[in-house]
Amino acid sequence: MIKYLILCLLAIIANGAVLGIDFGSEFIKAVLISPGKSFTIIENTTSKRKTENAIAFYNKERLYESDGASKKTKSPKNTFTFLNKFLGALANDQKIVEISKESYEDFKIEIEEREGTFAFQVDGVQVEGKDTMIVKVEELAGMVLKFIAKLVDFNHQIQIKDVVLTVPSEWNISQRSALKSAAQLAELEVLGIINENTAAALYYALERQDENKHTALFYNIGSYNIQVSLVEFQAIDTQKKKVETLRVLADYSISNAGGQSLDLLLANHFAKEFDNQPSRKGKKSIFTNSKAMNKLLRAANKYKEILSANKDTQVYLEGLIDGEDYSTSIQRSTFETLFEDRLNQLIDPINYVLEKCNKTKEDINIVELIGGGIRVPKIQQVLSNYFGSVEVGTHLNGDESMAFGAAFHAANLSHSFKVRPVQLTDGFSFSSSIEINGVNEDDYHKEFSLFGYKKKYGSTRSLEFSYDKNLRLDIFVEKDGQKSQLISYHLNNITNATELNFSKPDISLTFKATSNEFIKLESAEMKVEEIKLIEIKPNVTTTNTTSSSEKNKSTNQTETQENEQSEEGDTSEEQVQQVETTQNIEEPKEPIVEEPKFKKQKIIHTFPINYTITHHVVLGLNQQEIDDSKKIIKQFETAEENSRKLSEIKNKLESLIYTVREVKDAEYFQKASTETERTEILKTIEEHAEYLDSEDAWTADFDKFNTKFTQLNNLLKPIQVRLDEAKARPQAVNETITKLTDFHKKANALNSTMPWIPEEKKVKFLGHLTNTTEWLKTKLDEQDKRELHQDPAFLIEDLKKKMEKVSEEYTKLKAIPKPKKTQEQKDEEKKKKEEKKQQNKKESESDSTNNSKQEQQNQQDDKEQQQQEQQYEDNFQDQQDSQTQGDGEQKIEDL
Template sequence: MSVVGIDLGTLNTVIAVARNRGVDVITNEVSNRATPSLVGFGPKSRYLGEPAKTQEISNLKNTVSSLKRLVGRSLKDPDVQVEQQYVSAALVDVNGQVGAEVSYLGEKRQFTATELTAMYLSKIKQTAANELRLPVQDMVLSVPAWFTDIQRRALIDAAEIAGLRTLRLINDTTAAALGYGITKLDLPGPEEKPRRVCFIDIGHSNYTASIVEFKKGELAVKATACDRHFGGRDFNLALVNHFHKEFKGKYKIDITTNPKAMVRVDAAAEKLKKILSANQQAPMNIESLMNDIDVTAMITRQEFEALVEPVLNKATAPIEKALAEAKLTKDDIDFIELVGGSTRVPALKERIQAFFGKTLSFTLNQDEAIARGCAFSCAILSPVFKVRDFAVQDICSYPIEFSWEKDADIPDEDTSLTVFNKGNVLPSTKILTFYRKQAFDLEARYAKPEELPGKVPAFIGRFSVKGVKADPKTEFMICKLKARVNIHGVLNVESGYYVEDQEVEEEVKDEAKEGDDAMDTDDKKDDKPKTRKVKKQVRKGDLPIVAGTTSLDEPAKNAATEKESAMVMEDKLVADTEEKKNELETYIYDMRNKLDDQLADFASEEEKDKLRSKLTDSEDWLYEDGEDATKAIYIAKMDEIRAMAGPITQRYFEKVEAERAAVQAKLDAEAAAKRAEAESKKAAEEQAKKEEPAKDEVMTDAQPETEEAKE
């Protein structure tokens, strides 16, 4: 079983896996460590990840981006309206959810954001499986801290449709904090002052600041603040607007009238921004931008910073808000850790450093820290890996309240209660008590709708409590409901039960006096223990709960899963068909070359003419009628050529085999001769050794006589 962490980004997605006693970031099919978060549609198949990026400019209307920012939203949401300027496909309403209308397999199709995200996650799943050579099922997925219940449920649904089980949805900065803390061996002990770190994550579209306290073996998030509309794309947009004006005056072209030109300028602005992070000036050159006009421009870092000044002015707002919510000052922070690609912008780093008045820290990989943290979290939750214990305590981003209908028998009863406050520890469980005579409903919603992103509905879920019957003695039933915000940040009423007040005997313990001796103690053993009657609530049975939440119901989820599986099979068939087509094309050219080269001496002129004719006919068919043939037809065409070329290639291989056998026989003969020579030499040496001892013996006996003669 694999342990996978996924940092699902607006622009790119990073996959990390726990293995080899550590965490590795894995590469995709083109060896990139980040995969574009794009889904595209074509006349034959879908394009997911890298293939979607490759065909994006030529297929803009059928390519969908910003998947993470669309999931769980409605078309009327103002945030979605903002997103339309970054998404080239047409956004539409699909049964109350935002979706995209695209041309797929030659017809207009509509897909919800949840389905589109599921398509992309199935690609990520396959990328991980190809690298690991293992099936991938479990994963931990990162989400922005500002995601609401409906958005989190939509992501979990998307993962399930893709065949993935979400072990945890973890907030971006919390994942980075886990990756930071789990590798530190110098964290303070339980009794010491905690280490306070401010994690600042600025990605392509989102800015999050989190204040986290670390102690040995644990982290606790104290506060998190976000700006949903602050990121790298805002810097890109400032550059695009600048060049739009410049090209309009200099070249008399308006790039806003040409979507492809806009995408190309945006891509150039992204590169230019990165160059300016390390250089004082950078050029922009785009060939045939529109109307066959080549454009060139130059911009300095100073000019760029002036363009993005309105964005930079908001650079410290989330930090100030997070500090205020944590009831801390900037002097209380020990380290400031920056992650996210946009934190490389020098002007942004300067603003943050000036705010804190201390050096910033970049000990984590800015692009991969969140994915690594997700993989660590997955390893902790998975039974496959043994990981150092590290507790993660996150917090609720928004207050949650429950409301219910007033009971006629309790006229002064409150009908709503804020159960989970903002900043409440997560995961968290609360027990709610109700006195009821009959079945009743509860509704969970966010207590402060104005704090939610865009126009996300405040509604979370409706929970119907069944099986309620009045107790004849008390005329009501005491109902207990277990409400829980789970590890994903999702709310559920997990269970219900009813209790009865009963009088039970409880032993009263006597406090023995210090002066009592052994005899007194023995006497006391014979006394009956003192008891008293106390009222206690005793659990009597369970109450069924019917939940109505924003998650997909089972039939809809199963239908979406089947639909996704069918599209995966279609994509595989198209890929296999394309592979067979390429094999046929390669075989035609290869056979034609071999016929004039290595097979030339093994075929008669008649055979050559027939085979050449067959190759030409197959080639003509391939580029005309065979452009859109099936996999089976390509295989059949290949078999026809192979059958005709078979006798020729057989003769060639027979000759090659004969030559190989002759060479092998020669080598065997040489080896046998060498062995015989070696054996003969060895026999001679052994014979010589047998004769040597006799000579030594004679010399040894003669030696003393010679010496005496000399004396």
């Protein structure tokens, strides 16, 4: 599966990582895509692939995942699970409050001042000196999301930034905006928000091999919702290759009908049975105890899963309430009767989506079951019976498919990846309309449809009309017959254009359907006409006594300008006569000015329309609230860090006291310390131990404990140094003597191995070497005279520094290059070789015997030369040779 998915990442073009987060009501699943890596599911601190969507405030710290969820039975007021239903909801929404009470949630609900959304009182937090704080639901969700981001950092060393979040298809703009605000508080950048079933369908498209048109129904039972989506798949031809497309035809969701509703039915069944036991007669009902009911609710979830795989099971809860245990057994059939009246509800969403897109169940090729609540056998049976011959199966990973789809969608939206092309078409789960009204509604009123059901995200709709006064645009959404107002745009500067004596404005408005279920006024402008009179400049003719040809030319030009309709071929004879008769007449010098003429010119002006906005729904936190909430989260983090440091230093002090008590009578401790030191140390640990048991210790801060720890540690430090030095000294000294011996050999061979070294350099190196050797002799003599309880004559660190200095000086010598031979030396060597060669030649000609002897002599000379060269090489490399010389411990006297 994973191997196939990684093929979707054809090429990575930039460094970056994205995270798909399925932010479920009960569990969160997250999938990471990073450069060079496949789709990776994020595991939590217990190596599980899904993490409880929970946060608890317990013992002055925040607890997450299973640690946080488990505190529901101990501190229900400060443990928050199933937070999603509160996001974007108003605190006066009695339906949400009632659902919370039915789930035995015991939160102290507060109303957030600006928007009236949910906030909660949290007790025992110790933040900024406060025991109680009011925390917004967005802040709680933001803390959980930040924990998920830290899991990514912890497991993969990636500080994640870009994410895509999944939400139920029924979520409106308020809910989506609240979740986006929570992500901002977690320092996350939301690339997009995608419906859960759409994400699963996208994941399904990645694995689909069939290129034919294909219709699938996704039936999703989560912890809180039932969601059904009808999706059409098809591979279409492009210029290069086939591209997979998916189009969401319809979807429908029912809230408070998922797996948790079955847990509640089973928990209530157990509670009634427990109350009816003889031992409970005359006692308060267990229903009045939120801690006990939360224990039953957690147990019900566990036994529901057992009954999904077994026909019956034994139930046992120790110390359920008032020290009483609870034990019973339950059959799967008994459990099924508890929700028998809800089985018909399973079919309603299917009928809705089929009706919405004029389909029948025969048009469906396959039904995909996803979500944790789908595992109940009775539910699968009801759905299989309804669909008959249509295949009903779980080909996808029902728990993780939404997270994988969200991660792929994130890679698609990011600029860091080039992914397999999959065209996704999804849109609003509602229809929308607009009412255009004048400032006084009697002046002007028009209504238009904007976007229909499932109109594709990113679509635009333009409206054009003429009006000369300011307007108000009211946008409404309608779902299941219920119409509600979303937003109003107040167009302000239309009247100004009219006052400038322009024509009645032509108004142009463009709206956009955004992917977070919002309708945005993308552009607003108006066009007006202005009529101007443009003067036609008259011709001015100035005459003077001129030649007839020039005068005639001027006259002809004037006539042509004044009468454009005259024919070009006027009688030339008449013109000639005119020239002849006027040739000698004196022309007037004053200019002849014609009467001014005007023409109308139309100028079109385009102006942007200014507008203000009135929101009729809650749209998350504004920037100031984001900044304030981030400070609150930071306060929690700072308090927890201070608490962690306090606990750490306190444990270190307790551990140090315990260790001293354990070793104070040991022989090595007695030898390494003086009587005065031991007396002072024992006195101090008793004082500190007494303080740890006092009431003052409960309120003491980090500085107080750190001072006491430092005081005791400083008393012990000299003793610890003596013991550590005594243990490591023999080996360190032996290694130092070995190195000094090696450097002395190098120093003795300097004249033969590196004869070019200047004498002053040799003297400097020998001085460092001799001084270090003498220093070591002196210190060893001093150390031999000292007892273990006395401070060392030298430290091992001193040996290291001394030898580093010697080594540094020798390295400087080695860095001095061997001088090159002069040209005279080279010529002299060449001359000698030539003379020797000539001499050998003569001897060879005179006597072959002598020649043989000479050859032997030459060979002997060559051999001696090679031996000299080898000796030179051996001397130069004597550092390596010296490492193998000698066995056993080196003595400083040998130097």
